[in-house]
Amino acid sequence: MPDRDTKTTMSTEDTHESKVSMEPQDSNQDAQPRGLFHNIKFFVLCHSILQLAQLMISGYLKSSISTVEKRFGLSSQTSGLLAAFNEVGNVSLILLVSYFGSRVHRPRMIGYGAILVALAGLLMALPHFISEPYRYDHNSPDRSQDLDVSLCLPTTLAPAAAVSNDSCSSNTEAKHLTMVGIMFTGQLLLGIGSVPIQPFGISYIDDFAHHSNSPLYLGILFAATTVGPAMAYGLGSLMLRLYVDIDRMPEGGINLTPKDPRWVGAWWLGFLISVGLVVLAAIPYFFFPKEMPKEKHELRLRRKVLAGTASTVNKGEELSSQHEPLKKETGLAQIAPDLTIVQFIKVFPRVLLRMLRHPIFLLVVLSQVCTSSMVAGLAIFLPKFLERQFSITASFANLLLGSLTIPLSIVGIVLGGVLVKRLHLSPVQCSLLCLLGSLLCLLLTLPLFFIGCSTHHIAGITQGLGAQPGPSLFPGCSEPCSCQPNDFNPVCDTSARVEYTTPCHAGCTGHVVQEVLGKRQVFYTNCSCVAGDGAVSAGSCDSACSNLILPFILLISLGVAVASITHTPSFMLILRGVKKEDKILAVGMQFMLLRVLAWMPSPVIHGSAIDTTCVHWALSCGWQAVCRYYDHDLLRRRFIGLQFFFKSGSLVCFALVLAILRQQNKEASMKVIVKSSDLQQQL
Known part of the structure; x- marks a missing residue:
């Protein structure tokens, strides 16, 4: 919501533009219809498609994490580290993006980043093509005979053990490490490639769109890109129904069905489809100019012609208000133009320490860290949890997340933004809304401890x-x-x-x-x-309780939706709780801390907790590979217990924020009373 200074700046900017660019204005307006790549609306369309495709690649691994574990013999701790490894590349370069800002050719940088994301997707799928075909029966090189190999035949099984021991050579272990190393490299490149896409795209739109159109364009952008994770889980649901070696199927087929615990779906195929979309979406960015003509009075003309345009803009502002931190994060470049990169890096820690001393900022960020840790654990390991707990296929588990949990979370974010805007919530009311949302989310978690089956x-x-x-x-x-x-x-x-x-x-x-x-x-x-x-x-x-899957996923989804309501009001607490000159840095640091403290460690924490509930490990050359059986009761208690712990932490932080804000209001009112009494005495 712009204040008076902002409005004055906007009007001055418009007046200045109209005076300075009177002559080229006509030529720009004439050139815009002819040049598609000089149209900011076309850039918004291209950027929406690119971010959707990029989020499909980053989200697709989460949808197939249990399948990748089975295929390459990974523990949940290792797979959690793999899923979080893209944040390493992202965090390592986010400061450089803040430093360079608009100094570079932003559309081309976005295009280069998209090409790097596509290369990362190819690296993620590469292990399938350079590894041997998947053998679900390790005792039989000929798959057509696997029904007889596992039978009780004492005379024929003795030599097979020797073959199995010979297979555990240093060459086999080196191949396994190579496959895993390639996937970690792909995740690292994915994080690096995604760094310039969002900040540069948002700043480019904000610079060259009319200030009245910018919120609408950003709303359209984020509304489109929030579909990316849902599409990733939907794509995973489709691909995991296909057998992993569909491109090199043996003669006579296979004796497996998707319900068989040895089934491995075509996890690699989704990466190739997503890579194709990213490459196609990246091509237009190499034709956009470094700077394009700024839009002129377009929204005002629409208001004269269409009476309903104002409501559309309000909707766009509501959508964009959820993601305003991302827009503000690009403003970190505003402090950098007069500094060298060394000076910028030296200044950053001091500013970070100053921000961390602010109680409201620190507590709100900690609450968001707890919420993001909860979301990260659910996004990566909830499909696997549902597979094990209720004996459903990986495809069906992904379908539930993509069609129910993620859409409800988007509804929660939008609802939180609407409540803040329509009710004009003060900081105290925002903290109260966050507290109630966290409390309701915590209460919805309690029944989950009792919904499930014991291990047969x-x-x-x-x-x-x-x-x-x-x-x-x-x-x-x-x-x-x-x-x-x-x-x-x-x-x-x-x-x-x-x-x-x-x-x-x-x-x-x-x-x-x-x-x-x-x-x-x-x-x-x-x-x-x-x-x-x-x-x-x-x-x-x-499973004896597969009928409980729907109540369980409904409670999980409702809890995520309620937690998502706190997204916008918690962000408003940061904006209104820090000094005006520190807002841009506060939001940038907020997102950096969320990556470092939540999205990086949380998958490893959840994976380690899941590994502690394993009762039978598959062995590969004497080492623990993938877990075959879990203690379902222990798995449920520890997985849901982690969610309960993070939700409780968020609740405590918001309660402290509410207490501090009320105390500050009391002190402010007391100061007003004292000043008024002093004034009366003077009179």
Whole structure:
């Protein structure tokens, strides 16, 4: 909301422009229709598409993180570090963007950044093409024979162990490290390439759009780009339904379905699709000029012709008010033109320390760090949590996030901006709204501790508390089979709800393939560890509480929506809580601190917590690779417990902000009373 000084500056700027550029104005207006790349509206369109495509690349890894873990044998801690690694490149260069500001050719810098983002996407997909085909059965080089390999055949399994040990060579480990290193490099380049895209694009629009049109354009820009993460999860949902080696499928096909825990979807294909969109969106930026003619009186003409334009602008301002910090972040360049880059870096720590001594700024930023840590953990590991907790496919988990959780979070952000604008909330009222939102979000988290299932009984790994005694629990039934401990081909005894890691561990000696409801179903027979007919079905046991998935995701989504309401009012607390000359730096530091304190460490913290709940690890050359089974109750308590912890931290910070603001108001009112009494005495 512009104050009087801002309005005066705007009107003076318009008058000055009209006086200085009277002669070239006509030529500019004549050139604009002919030159598409001299039209700021076309730039807004191009930038909306580019940011959407860029967010699809950065968000796509989050949608396929559990699949990448299975494909390359990563722990959740490593995958969390991989997902957060793009922030390293982003934070390392954000100061340079603030320093250079408008000194460079901004459209070309955006184009170069987009090309770097596309290269990062190609690097992320590269491990698929240089690695060997995925083998879901490690004992059989011939996939068509995998049904027989896992059976209880003691004479044929002995030599296979030697082959498995030979495969653990230094060359194999070097290949694995190379694949993981390529993906980390891709994430680093992704962070570096995305640095100039948003700040330079926003400043370019703000410089050459008419000041009345700028909020509308920025509203359109951010409304379009918020769709990017949702599209990333939707793309992940589609790609993970396809088999990972769809480009090199073996003869005879495969014996897996997406519900099989060994299934790995085509995680790499989404990166290639997103890269294609980024490359196409980057091409126009190399044709935009360094400076283009500023818009002249366009919005005023629209107001004369269309009576409803004012409401549209208000909507644009509401949308842009959510993301005003990003616009203000580019203003860091305003302090830099008279400084060298060395002086700029020397000045920055002193200003940062001065800002951190401000109690309102510090507490609001800490509350936003807590909220962002919660969001980062959910964005990366919620699909995996849903897969494990409710036995659903990765594709369905991504579909739930992309169609429900992310849209509701966008609604919450918009609603928070509307409340601040329509109700003209004061700082105390903004802090009260943030406090109520955090409290409601915390209350919505409490039922999540109790919505879920315990881990079903897995022979040799977990102890089923309510399991019936019988042959299925007899520990020596598979001893004559010489089963390999690291083999993984799960089967389920549906009558006793007992799962075995392989048919061999169930003592099965045969198998049959049947058509059930038009689908191919494999059954293993003559199983010495199974009561009754001695048959088990291929695949893990289904969850006993899969019907709870909808209540769980609804509560999660509502909690995220309520937490998103605090976005705009918390930002207004920073703008109104610091000195006028420190606003630009305060917002820039706010976003830097959010990256350093929330988006970088939170995925690693969540991944480490998830790893502590693992009860059975897959081994690769003697090292822990990917977790095959989790303690579901412990996983739920620790994952939801982290969310509860971060939400509680946000609640405490907003409560302290409210207390400080009320105390400041009391002191201000007391000063007014004292001054008025002194004035009366003087009179």
